[in-house]
Amino acid sequence: MSVVQDVLNGSRLALSRLLSQIENSTPEGHAALGELFPHTGRAHLIGVTGAPGTGKSSLVNRLAWHYRHPPEGTPQQRIAIVAVDPSSPFSGGAVLGDRVRMRDLSGDPGVFIRSMASRGSLGGLAAATSGLVQAFDAAGFEIILVETVGAGQAEVEVARLAHTTLVVEAPGLGDDIQAIKAGILEIADILVVNKADRPGVEHAERALRGMLQLAHPGPRVFRHHGALEVVPASQPESTSSESVWLPPIQQTIATEDFGLIELVEQIAQHRQYLHTSGEWEQKTRARMQSEFDELLQAALVERWRASVSDEKIEHIFEKLAQRQIAPRDAVAALVR
Amino acid sequence: MSVVQDVLNGSRLALSRLLSQIENSTPEGHAALGELFPHTGRAHLIGVTGAPGTGKSSLVNRLAWHYRHPPEGTPQQRIAIVAVDPSSPFSGGAVLGDRVRMRDLSGDPGVFIRSMASRGSLGGLAAATSGLVQAFDAAGFEIILVETVGAGQAEVEVARLAHTTLVVEAPGLGDDIQAIKAGILEIADILVVNKADRPGVEHAERALRGMLQLAHPGPRVFRHHGALEVVPASQPESTSSESVWLPPIQQTIATEDFGLIELVEQIAQHRQYLHTSGEWEQKTRARMQSEFDELLQAALVERWRASVSDEKIEHIFEKLAQRQIAPRDAVAALVR
Numbered sequence: 001m002s003v004v005q006d007v008l009n010g011s012r013l014a015l016s017r018l019l020s021q022i023e024n025s026t027p028e029g030h031a032a033l034g035e036l037f038p039h040t041g042r043a044h045l046i047g048v049t050g051a052p053g054t055g056k057s058s059l060v061n062r063l064a065w066h067y068r069h070p071p072e073g074t075p076q077q078r079i080a081i082v083a084v085d086p087s088s089p090f091s092g093g094a095v096l097g098d099r100v101r102m103r104d105l106s107g108d109p110g111v112f113i114r115s116m117a118s119r120g121s122l123g124g125l126a127a128a129t130s131g132l133v134q135a136f137d138a139a140g141f142e143i144i145l146v147e148t149v150g151a152g153q154a155e156v157e158v159a160r161l162a163h164t165t166l167v168v169e170a171p172g173l174g175d176d177i178q179a180i181k182a183g184i185l186e187i188a189d190i191l192v193v194n195k196a197d198r199p200g201v202e203h204a205e206r207a208l209r210g211m212l213q214l215a216h217p218g219p220r221v222f223r224h225h226g227a228l229e230v231v232p233a234s235q236p237e238s239t240s241s242e243s244v245w246l247p248p249i250q251q252t253i254a255t256e257d258f259g260l261i262e263l264v265e266q267i268a269q270h271r272q273y274l275h276t277s278g279e280w281e282q283k284t285r286a287r288m289q290s291e292f293d294e295l296l297q298a299a300l301v302e303r304w305r306a307s308v309s310d311e312k313i314e315h316i317f318e319k320l321a322q323r324q325i326a327p328r329d330a331v332a333a334l335v336r
Numbered sequence: 337m338s339v340v341q342d343v344l345n346g347s348r349l350a351l352s353r354l355l356s357q358i359e360n361s362t363p364e365g366h367a368a369l370g371e372l373f374p375h376t377g378r379a380h381l382i383g384v385t386g387a388p389g390t391g392k393s394s395l396v397n398r399l400a401w402h403y404r405h406p407p408e409g410t411p412q413q414r415i416a417i418v419a420v421d422p423s424s425p426f427s428g429g430a431v432l433g434d435r436v437r438m439r440d441l442s443g444d445p446g447v448f449i450r451s452m453a454s455r456g457s458l459g460g461l462a463a464a465t466s467g468l469v470q471a472f473d474a475a476g477f478e479i480i481l482v483e484t485v486g487a488g489q490a491e492v493e494v495a496r497l498a499h500t501t502l503v504v505e506a507p508g509l510g511d512d513i514q515a516i517k518a519g520i521l522e523i524a525d526i527l528v529v530n531k532a533d534r535p536g537v538e539h540a541e542r543a544l545r546g547m548l549q550l551a552h553p554g555p556r557v558f559r560h561h562g563a564l565e566v567v568p569a570s571q572p573e574s575t576s577s578e579s580v581w582l583p584p585i586q587q588t589i590a591t592e593d594f595g596l597i598e599l600v601e602q603i604a605q606h607r608q609y610l611h612t613s614g615e616w617e618q619k620t621r622a623r624m625q626s627e628f629d630e631l632l633q634a635a636l637v638e639r640w641r642a643s644v645s646d647e648k649i650e651h652i653f654e655k656l657a658q659r660q661i662a663p664r665d666a667v668a669a670l671v672r
Contacts (some may be wrong), residue, residue, distance in 0.1 A: 030664055037662035134662075268539055290374060290662060297666040300636040320624055326373035326470075327624060328366055329629040334641060 003028075004035045007139050014089035015139050019114055022131040033131055036138035038191065041284070043137040044271055047162030049187075050148045054170040055194045057083070058254035060147050061105065066264050067111055069145050076110065083115040084129055094214045114142065126157045130291055133161065160290060163283055164270045166193045166263075169208060171200035185211050186302075188247050189270050192263065196251035205249055212247060245273050308334060339364075343475050348448065351475050355450055358467035369467055372474035377414075377620070379473040380607055383498030384483045385523075390506040391530040393419070394590035395425065395591050396483050400441055402600050416472035416480045420465055442539040448477065462493045463587065466627055469497065496626060499619055500606045502599075505526045505544060507536035521547050524583050525606050532587035541585055548583060559670045581609050644670060 008015030021029030046063075064079045105111045113130060113252070129146065136144050146162060167188035183192070207269050248266055252259035253285055274280035315335055319325040325333070340522070342350030357365030382399075386392050400415045441447045449466060465482065482498060503524035527548070529541055531643050584602055588595035610616035652669055655661040661669070 033664045034367045034662040037665075039661050041659055064623065250451060285657065286628055290664060291663040292656065295664050296640070296671070297633050299667050299671045301633060304636055320628065323374050323377055326370040327627040328631055329373075329469070330628060331635050333636045335632070 004032050007032070007036065007135065008039060009116055010140065012109070015135065018135055019132055021190075022135060023116065023128050025128065028116070029131070036135060039138040039331065041137065042135050043133070043141055043144045044164070044267075045133060045137075045144050045146065045162045046267060047165040048168060049165065050168030050192075051106075051170075052262045054168045055254050056147055056168050059166075059168060059194055059252060060145050061193065062254045062260050063145060064105055064111055064143075065265065066103070068108060077142040078110045078140060079112070080135075080139075080141040081113045082129060082132050082144065084146060084148045101217060112136065126161070127263055127291070127294060130161060150205055161287060163274055163280060164189045165265055166190050166192055166267075168194050169204055170195040171198040171204040189245065191249045192246055193249060193251045194254055196259065197253050198255070201251065205251070208249055211219070212249075221326075236299050243277065245279075258276070263276065304335070338369050343368070343372065343471065344375060346476065348445070351448065352472065354471055355468055358471060359464050361464065366469070369470055372471060375474040376470050377473065379469070379477055379480045380500070380508065380603075381469060381473075381480050381482065381498045382603060383501040384481060384504060384527075385501065386504030387506075390504040390588050392483055392504050395443065395502075395504060395528065395530055395588060396462040396481050398590045398596050399481065399642060400447060400479075400595055404441070404446055413478040414446045414476060415448070415478040416467050416469075416475075417447070417449045417569060418472070418480065418482045419449070420482060420484045420559075448472065463627070463630060464496070466497060466623075497609055497623060499616060500525045500603055502526050502528055502603075504530050505540060505542040506531040506574055525581065526586045526599070526602050527583055529585060529587045530590055532595065533589050533592070537587065538611065541587070544585055548585075559574075581606065581615075640671070 003014050003018060008019055018029065018032055021031065023029075048056055048060050048063075060081060060083075064081060067077045067079050070076055105113075116132070131147065133144055148157075167185060167189050167190075171192065173192065185208070191208055193201060195201075233314065250259055250263050250266055252263060254260070260329065271280075274283070313334065315328050316325070320327065320330045337655050339354060343354055352366065354363055358369065366558050384392055384399075386397050396419075400417060403413045403415050406412055414416065441449075451462065452468070455577070469480055469482065484493075503521060503526075505527065505628060507529065527544055529537060531537075585601055586599050587594055588599060590596070607616075610619070626628065652661065652666050656663065656666045
């Protein structure tokens with residue numbers, strides 16, 4: 001299949017066409033992904049998530065710039081950016097529409113940016129994103145930044161996909177928001193307090209630190225502007241601090257490029273940690289497993305649907321609607 | 337089966353045992369639910385959701401009290417409260433543990449309160465909650481209040497289960513939180529601004545109104561303290577305002593019983609709307625359909641697993657781990 005060879009040879013046009021086929025879930029797209037799969041597994045997948053207004057997009061752009069302009073002696077890397085917007089239809093368009101994407105990066109053949117609008121279905125979105133990431137991975141992009149806008153389940157899906165998850169905050173959020181975000185903090189490998197020139201930055205960092213302590217009880221070392229700070233354990237724990245990753249908090253001002261070099265360094269440290277701890281391999285397996293599980297369910301439902309007559313399904317659904325039969329018994333009747 | 341008859345006859349002990357069986361997903365529990373199902377369909381399911389700190393629990397308690405102490409001429413109703421805590425394991429215990437549940441209501445045989453801790457799995461939690469609600473419904477509880485703590489997907493699950501969804505807010509939340517909550521506002525049938533004696537209540541209500549306008553463009557009538565207020569349409573729409581439910585915003589102070597009578601009235605109006613519009617029936621069907629779909633997937637995966645040898649699965653998984661085969665092709669190989 002020539003599109004596969006073209007993608008492997010670095011054709012942007014072939015890659016762009018393939019990405020569209022994957023987004024639209026065409027048979028050609030699935031077939032190409034199947035052929036490309038043996039070439040995947042090298043990219044570092046970085047998820048970037050957080051509330052609207054935290055400046056995620058600017059941060060992602062500056063991160064990409066730094067990977068394209070590394071310090072002397074460090075190899076330049078190819079960067080893919082997947083901007084996912086799983087939020088509700090009414091906000092979705094505006095968020096993506098406004099986006100003025102990276103004047104700094106335009107024309108750079110080592111950068112590929114792809115926006116995905118919401119499809120309504122979270123499951124479908126996750127599967128499509130996973131496909132895009134595999135295509136970029138096979139095409140030789142070493143760093144894949146997956147940026148999500150929104151709250152809740154979408155962030156968790158990103159964390160499941162990514163090796164390293166950045167959760168971006170900004171000063172000026174109330175205490176209540178911190179409480180809500182407890183679940184999101186748990187998925188953070190690195191916490192970024194962006195817009196750190198805004199008033200309230202110290203308060204935001206303190207609040208995050210408190211939440212982190214709740215989320216990861218035990219002795220903790222926070223890296224902050226290069227300095228180390230030990231926070232007493234809220235409960236005794238026997239794990240050695242070498243075998244546990246303690247999410248650092250990094251202040252940044254993306255628009256002024258402040259804190260970005262440190263952030264790139266922390267991402268590199270996390271990657272190192274993933275490899276030495278064996279978590280890189282674990283995360284890769286967990287991701288494959290969950291992708292397998294989702295595809296399996298879809299395939300089984302499809303096969304089942306083809307094996308049962310419409311009449312039988314209608315008959316059982318009628319009994320269900322009349323409450324003559326419970327949902328569990330309806331399933332049992334239709335699955336034998 | 338005597339437990340079923342005992343539950344139908346109003347035995348609290350039998351009901352309590354059945355609820356445990358449902359929570360633990362035992363075969364006895366499933367069998368009893370199957371027998372009880374024809375007796376379900378009468379209860380009004382009310383979901384109450386919102387961020388921690390908004391005073392949801394107090395609000396639910398006062399609501400229950402009002403249903404137990406109705407005005408002259410209105411029948412008293414039996415109330416079940418299901419407190420679901422799908423939030424993360426580390427916050428879960430504390431939130432439920434602190435709860436001092438309703439001194440006003442203790443000893444009232446027309447009130448039954450059940451707390452459910454998190455099971456880790458959201459899907460399992462939704463299925464168990466659905467089972468509890470069916471048991472309460474069959475046992476003759478006319479009002480079932482399902483209260484969730486947490487953010488994101490859990491709220492959406494509640495909305496899918498409930499006929500009427502209350503989203504509870506409190507003053508003092510920043511602008512960012514409003515943006516995050518866009519998705520949650522969309523599921524609200526009634527918006528409650530609790531702790532309305534706190535500073536910032538007008539700001540919170542204004543912010544919510546703005547969000548509501550984004551979520552439901554078109555001419556809108558907001559009910560607020562009994563007065564009607566027409567907000568101009570942000571885009572033309574042909575739907576008549578009689579056939580559309582416009583979520584009212586109700587200020588309350590649960591601890592002082594302020595606004596509760598009005599809230600009970602708005603819930604009654606929403607129920608009326610559901611019946612006249614046909615949405616009650618639609619929601620019931622959608623709920624059954626999604627419960628059926630989840631149980632079907634689980635049953636199909638179970639049946640498939642029993643039909644495939646461990647060796648074959650291990651062989652394919654090994655090829656998957658080595659990236660010799662893509663997840664979709666692995667599924668195809670295992671499902672024939």
